[in-house]
Amino acid sequence: MIRADKALRKAKVKAKPKRPSLPSLIAKADKITSEYIRRKWADASGNVVCISCAKVLHWKDAHCAHFIERAAKATRWMEENLRPACPSCNVYRKEFHSREYTLAMIDCYGREGVEELKSEARQVLSASQVRMLAEEAIVEFGLRLKDME
Ligand SMILES: [Zn+2]
Numbered sequence: 359m360i361r362a363d364k365a366l367r368k369a370k371v372k373a374k375p376k377r378p379s380l381p382s383l384i385a386k387a388d389k390i391t392s393e394y395i396r397r398k399w400a401d402a403s404g405n406v407v408c409i410s411c412a413k414v415l416h417w418k419d420a421h422c423a424h425f426i427e428r429a430a431k432a433t434r435w436m437e438e439n440l441r442p443a444c445p446s447c448n449v450y451r452k453e454f455h456s457r458e459y460t461l462a463m464i465d466c467y468g469r470e471g472v473e474e475l476k477s478e479a480r481q482v483l484s485a486s487q488v489r490m491l492a493e494e495a496i497v498e499f500g501l502r503l504k505d506m507e
Contacts, residue, residue, distance in 0.1 A: 380489055387435055387492035392422035394499035395440045397506055406442035410451070410458035413444045421448040423455070425463055430479035431488045435495035438467065438475060 378386075396417035399406045406417050423443035426433045433439040441462070447455040463472050483491070 380485060380492075383489060383492045383496070387495040388428075390499045390503065391435045391440065391495050394503050395422045395437070396420050396442050397503070399442050408444040408447055409441035409462050410443055410447040410455045413447075415444055417442065419445070421445050423448045423459065425459055426475060426479040431483050431491065432481040433475060433479040435491055435499075436475075436478070438471075439479075 396406060397404075400417040404416050404418070405414050406420050407414055408420070409423060420442040421444070422440050424434070425439045425441070428434050441459070443455065443459075447458075460472070463475075467475070
C-alpha cells in the first residue's frame with residue numbers, strides 16, 4: 359500500500375503542468391486571436407473584405423493585419439487594432455496598406471480613437487504584463503471562437 363501511494367504521488371508530481379514559456383504563450387495568443395478576428399469579420403459564406411484593397415477572400419486565406427505593428431505588445435491582441443487583410447496588402451504593399459488601413463481606422467474610430475490606440479501602443483510592458491495579456495487573449499478569444507461553432 360505504501361508503495362502504491364508513493365508511486366501515485368510521484369505520478370502527480372510528474373503530471374504537474376509546466377508553465378508555458380512566454381514565446382510559446384505569445385504564439386498561441388497570436389494564433390487564436392488571428393482566427394477569431396478573421397472569423398468575426400467573415401460573412402455567412404466565410405468571406406472577409408481586405409481592410410486595404412477591399413478584395414473579397416475566404417477568411418482562411420486572409421491575414422489578421424495589425425494596424426499598429428505586432429512589436430507593440432500592449433495592442434498586439436487588441437480587437438480594435440486588428441482587421442482581416444489580403445496577404446499581398448499585408449506582406450508586399452506596405453505603403454499602400456498602411457495608408458488605406460489608417461483611413462479605414464479613422465473612419466471607424468475617428469482621429470481621437472486612433473490617437474488613443476497609438477498612445478496605448480507606446481506603453482512599455484513587463485514580461486509578466488505581456489504574459490497576462492497573452493493569457494487573456496487565449497481565454498477570451500478562445501471562448502468567442504467556441505461560441506461561433
Ligand atoms: Zn488587400
